[in-house]
Amino acid sequence: MTSAETGSTVVVVTWRGAAHVEACLEALAAQTRPHRTLVIDNASDDGTAALLKAHPSKPQIIRLKRNTGYAGAMAVALEHTTTPAIAWLNDDAAPEPTWLAELEDTLDEQPLAAAVTSRLELADGTTQSTGVRLTADGHGADLTEPVDEVFGFCGGAALLRTDAVRAVGGVPASFFCYYEDTDTAWRLRLAGWHVVSAPKARVRHLHGASTRPGSPLFHRWNERNRLLMLLRCAPAAVAVRELVRFAVITALLPLRRNKPGAANFHVGLRARVLAEVVMRLPATLRARRRTGEITTLGRGAIWDAWAGL
Incomplete structure (x- = not known):
């Protein structure tokens, strides 16, 4: 299946992302596969709106009236996605040029999979995530070694079948931030779908640029x-x-x-x-x-x- 038949919307959720969102958009503009870029601006007040409007890649922008968190913004994005696939991408993430192609090809090759997760790497080159595992007490924890199938995807950089996500109830907007990805993976699995990993779909991630882990x-x-x-x-x-x-x-x-x-x-x-x-x-x-x-x-x-x- 060609990328034109597949078709992806890459959703970037941003909140006060002026310091890093341009690098994300530039990395998307360099992708080897055509796609639609949709930016959900969570009522940023740091000049992000002006940067988005002026960016030469001309992404589609939806500016919300209040900060709805990552989960709320992804729920809005799902309502405005008409392509068969929807990519989740953090605004502090910069994917390599073949990132989307690797994700699309993997999803095409895995008809039982509803989601494919990327390889996220930190600024120093260490692996942050190749997918999410389910701990014995029900936490979602990042895997750092490449495996073919994973329990869940990391919402920082992943590609999902749009209709599959809608069929299982969409994105839990009320979560605001964190676990919206693992909750979605749970429901996809309950519906009989698989979740796989694409280690060659590499993304450099400034982990915690928008939120402070440990706070x-x-x-x-x-x-x-x-x-x-x-x-x-x-x-x-x-x-x-x-x-x-x-x-x-x-x-x-x-x-x-x-x-x-x-x-x-x-x-x-x-x-x-x-x-x-x-x-x-x-x-x-x-x-x-x-x-x-x-x-x-x-x-x-x-x-x-x-x-x-």
Whole structure:
């Protein structure tokens, strides 16, 4: 299948990306495959809008009235995508010229795959991600060695079948940031799709240019969305176990003499995470029921096949 028949929209989500989004757009302009570039600007206030408008590659731009996070912006992008494939790309990522061609070719060669993930490399050349694995406690963790099939894709640089994503409920916009990719991978797998890796699709990534990994806000989103993802997608026993474990650790933290210093072990942050999960529980359970309606493989079967590998 040729790229013209396949067709891809590359979506770049940006927020205050003036320092790095131009490098991303220049790398896209150098791609060996034709494509549509769609930039979702999350109400940047640092001059990003002017840079995008003036860029010679002339990307299509949708400027949102407020910052909806990566998840919210990708949900908007999906509504405006008419091509068979949609690529997710961080604004601080610069793909090599053959990146999109490698992803498209891999997807063409893998008719059972709904998503193909890239090889993300940090500025020093070390590998950040070749895909996402599912840990024994339900976290999504980056793989750093090349493998053919992975549990999930890294949302920083991946290509997905547009109709497949729509059929499983789209992108969880309410997540704001983090785990929207692993949640989507969960639902694709439950619907019977595979997720594969394309190690030759290389991307240089300025990890954390837009958000600060390790910050309290990072941990709040990360912990909350992991629990919400499990409640939406995982076997009920696993989801309840992890929610109870999180609550028990939170309750016992004040009694510990030597508390971990990481922000995700601050009692106040964990209490807020629990409160947000509880407030979202009705909507989360409705989403779980909807996911059950499109499921062709059992949640337990997916968990047994991938958790802890």
